[in-house]
């Protein structure tokens with residue numbers, strides 16, 4: 569079955585996909601098992617991925633100036649070989665998008681070119697309150713002199729330990745609502761409390777930390793932070809959906825290979841419809857989710873409202889990933905969750921991953937609002 573999507577992508581996008589796939593398989597895939605086992609990412613792997621941090625940053629700010637589909641393709645192909653590292657690209661996209669959407673010209677020129685210099689960005693929205701309800705956050709900012717003092721505790725903040733700059737969201741009670749700020753190294757007033765750990769996406773490091781920091785860099789107007797956070801997620805959920813699809817594809821490829829090679833009772837097990845149909849049905853869901861994600865990216869590139877389409881792609885991809893990882897393990901029989909195959913890693917990675925950028929239920933809520941608001 570064709571997995572090149574030539575009929576959907578332009579010639580340049582298609583050749584970027586082929587180059588990226590070859591790069592990820594050659595440079596990153598050989599490290600995937602080691603990263604999972606050691607729960608650590610070799611420096612040369614981070615270095616190799618740096619050109620993918622600024623694909624969609626406009627050229628005048630030091631980026632490649634590509635359309636969104638390039639982020640989708642990069643994340644899809646990296647997700648297929650090492651999803652733990654997708655978070656590295658995603659936090660750069662989150663930081664970069666926030667600046668691209670609401671930063672002043674001065675802020676864009678100050679921060680965005682840093683990706684090209686190998687700097688890392690992070691994105692601190694979630695705090696101790698539920699991530700699905702960011703309006704209830706308890707991190708607070710008050711005016712102090714020419715700037716702001718932010719106090720609170722953030723959790724689950726990916727790669728905060730290596731980030732050179734961070735977008736931080738805080739409630740601004742004096743102005744109303746939530747506001748967004750940039751803080752940068754050296755992080756005076758940040759204390760790392762602990763690492764947040766999952767059994768999947770090993771190597772990806774997320775942190776809980778307290779803040780008592782001063783910054784004069786507000787992004788956008790006071791009180792507009794929540795709307796900015798949602799606009800940013802409306803971009804990054806599309807590429808993350810492609811990451812889910814990438815991993816789901818790898819899980820099903822493993823199931824297909826096993827079903828062809830495993831001979832039981834004189835015939836390969838794919839000859840049993842109970843096996844082949846389980847794989848076929850999971851495959852159809854993965855390909856459907858991919859199309860939804862590509863479509864959302866295209867709508868975004870054309871400036872069309874795509875909130876519902878993005879959320880639909882994100883939950884469809886998350887559900888397709890869980891189904892693909894479960895199916896792969898089921899097909900493997902006694903090798904399910906056996907450490908001799910990557911299937912158990914796929915399962916851990918899948919369940920660890922699907923809540924990032926908003927849970928399945930929250931995506932469905934967004935789609936539901938859109939479907940029913942116009943009736």
Ligand SMILES: Cc1cc2nc3c(=O)[nH]c(=O)nc-3n(C[C@H](O)[C@H](O)[C@H](O)COP(=O)(O)OP(=O)(O)OC[C@H]3O[C@@H](n4cnc5c(N)ncnc54)[C@H](O)[C@@H]3O)c2cc1C
Nearest residue numbers: 691692693694698699700724725726923924925926927929
């Ligand atoms: C791997 C990973 C990396 C992450 N990295 C970052 C990061 O870099 N920066 C950052 O800011 N955050 C990050 N997050 C946090 C992520 O955005 C939150 O985990 C997510 O938004 C869910 O929040 P929560 O975990 O507090 O779940 P909760 O909001 O507490 O939700 C718990 C459950 O309730 C359900 N639920 C909640 N509200 C509703 C509703 N209205 N209707 C139906 N069901 C509902 C949810 O779907 C979920 O099943 C990361 C998370 C993960 C897993």
